Each structure stands twice: as C-alpha cells, then as structure tokens.
Amino acid sequence: MSRPGWHQLTVFESLYRSQGLIVAGTDEVGRGPLAGPVVAASVVLRPGAVIPGLDDSKRLSAKQRLELFALIESGAEAIGIGAVGPRTIERINILEASRVAMRRAIRRLRVMPDVVLTDAMTLPGAPHHTVALVHGDRRSASIAAASIVAKVVRDRYMDELHQQFPGYGFSQHKGYATRGHRAALDHLGPCSAHRVTFLHSGA
Numbered sequence: 001m002s003r004p005g006w007h008q009l010t011v012f013e014s015l016y017r018s019q020g021l022i023v024a025g026t027d028e029v030g031r032g033p034l035a036g037p038v039v040a041a042s043v044v045l046r047p048g049a050v051i052p053g054l055d056d057s058k059r060l061s062a063k064q065r066l067e068l069f070a071l072i073e074s075g076a077e078a079i080g081i082g083a084v085g086p087r088t089i090e091r092i093n094i095l096e097a098s099r100v101a102m103r104r105a106i107r108r109l110r111v112m113p114d115v116v117l118t119d120a121m122t123l124p125g126a127p128h129h130t131v132a133l134v135h136g137d138r139r140s141a142s143i144a145a146a147s148i149v150a151k152v153v154r155d156r157y158m159d160e161l162h163q164q165f166p167g168y169g170f171s172q173h174k175g176y177a178t179r180g181h182r183a184a185l186d187h188l189g190p191c192s193a194h195r196v197t198f199l200h201s202g203a
Contacts, residue, residue, distance in 0.1 A: 006050055009141040012131065016115045017047060024078075024113035025142025026105055028098045028121075029057065029150045033175030034185075035168070035194045036158050038089060040101035041149035042080040042109055042116070043142050049075035056137040057147040062155070069152045072145045080108030081153055086195045099123060105146075117143050165191045 016023045028040040045051075051071045053064065060068070073079070082104025084097040092100070102123060106116060115129045119136035136143040155174055162171035168184045168191065175181070175193070190196055 006052070006054075006141070009054060009139070009144065012117055012133070012140050013045065013142055021114040022111055023115045023117065023142060024106060024109060025117045025136075025140050025144070025146045026102045026121075027057075027119050027137055027143050027147040027150055028101055029147065029154050030175070031094050031098055032177075033195075034177050034181065034198050035086070035170065035175035035191075036154065036161060037083040037085045038094065038097050038101050039081065039083045039150045039154040039157070040098065040105040041146040041153065042078075042082075042102070042105040042113075043072065043076050043145040043149060044078040044109060044111055044113060045072075045142055045145060046075055046077045051075050051141065051145065054141055054144045054148075056144060057151040058137075060148070065148050065152055068145075068148050072149060076145065078109040078111045079149060080105040080110075081149070082106075082108065083154075083157075086193060089195050090197045105150075119143050119147070161193050165193060168193075 013023050024042050024044045026040060026042040028038055030036060030038040057065055082101040084101045089097040113128050117136060117140045118132050120132050120134045122132050123130045133139050137147045158170045158174040167188050169180050173181050190199060
C-alpha cells in the first residue's frame with residue numbers, strides 16, 4: 001500500500017486549525033506484548049511543518065522511524081509522552097491502561113489542545129474534543145507522528161530492560177510473544193517486567 005501524501009495526511013489538522021483550534025494527535029504502542037509498558041505519545045505539529053515519509057509506525061523500518069523521529073522533534077510545537085507499567089495493566093486491563101497513557105501524554109504537552117485526534121480510541125471525560133479516526137495513523141499526520149514517537153520511546157525502554165534482564169531478549173522482540181521469548185520464559189520464568197495475566201491468557 002502506498003503512503004498517503006502530505007495533503008491527505010493533514011486534512012483534519014487543516015480543518016480544525018482553520019477554526020483557530022490547537023490540534024494534537026495521540027497514539028499508543030505496546031498493547032499486545034507479554035512484557036513492558038504501554039506507551040503513548042501526543043504530538044502538536046507546527047503549522048506549516050512538512051515531514052516527508054510520515055506513516056503508521058508499523059509500516060516503517062526501525063531506521064525510518066529514527067529518521068522521522070528527528071524530523072518530528074524539529075517539526076513539532078509540542079510532544080508529550082505517557083506510559084503505564086505491567087502491574088497497572090494487569091489491574092485495570094490493557095484498554096484502560098492505553099487510555100491512561102494517552103491522557104498522561106496529552107497532559108504533558110506544553111500547549112493544551114482543543115481537539116485531539118486518535119486512532120479509533122475514545123477518551124471518555126476528556127476536557128478536549130476527541131475525534132476517533134478509524135485507521136487514524138494512516139489518515140492524520142499528527143497521529144502518525146505520535147505513533148512513531150511512541151514506538152521509538154518504547155523500543156528504547158525495552159533496550160534498557162534488556163540490560164536489566166538480559167536473558168529474555170527484550171532488545172530483539174521488544175516484549176512480543178516470539179518463539180525465542182516463549183523459550184526464555186519456559187527456561188527462566190517471568191520477571192517483574194512481564195504482564196503475568198497475559199502469560200496465563202495465552203496472549
């Protein structure tokens with residue numbers, strides 16, 4: 001599938017900015033892994049910024065994400081990061097944990113948005129207007145940027161966890177349920193970075 005052009009990616013941002021509103025995009029990564037946090041980012045792009053190659057983080061290579069991460073930092077008016085760890089994920093479930101991470105990311109923006117675009121995620125009780133776009137990370141530059149930032153930040157954190165728990169291969173699989181990860185769990189058992197309820201559910 002070809003990447004959307006910049007004009008296509010900024011339709012929603014342009015619509016709300018034309019009304020004098022501040023627009024942020026937010027997205028999360030890490031809903032499916034057996035270990036590590038769920039991480040959300042929120043991005044307010046600077047009006048007039050153009051970031052060639054922006055796309056859903058899942059459709060980009062690690063090298064492309066890093067290159068775009070630097071361009072997003074330059075082209076963003078504000079970036080916020082939020083994360084929720086394994087114990088809270090187990091306590092409140094991954095969907096609610098994702099919402100908490102997103103709310104934290106939005107609160108950590110240095111400018112407060114009037115409108116937040118999400119990738120099909122509702123945020124009940126939010127103080128801003130939320131627009132949940134199906135396939136939003138392929139339809140909105142702000143959401144795509146947030147997905148890349150969240151992925152890069154989470155991957156870096158998983159690399160740090162690899163140093164703390166070297167036997168699991170976190171730097172390779174980032175906590176996802178690969179064959180190597182399952183084999184390490186069979187040999188070592190879970191560590192504090194694992195979501196134990198995910199292991200029991202066969203996630």
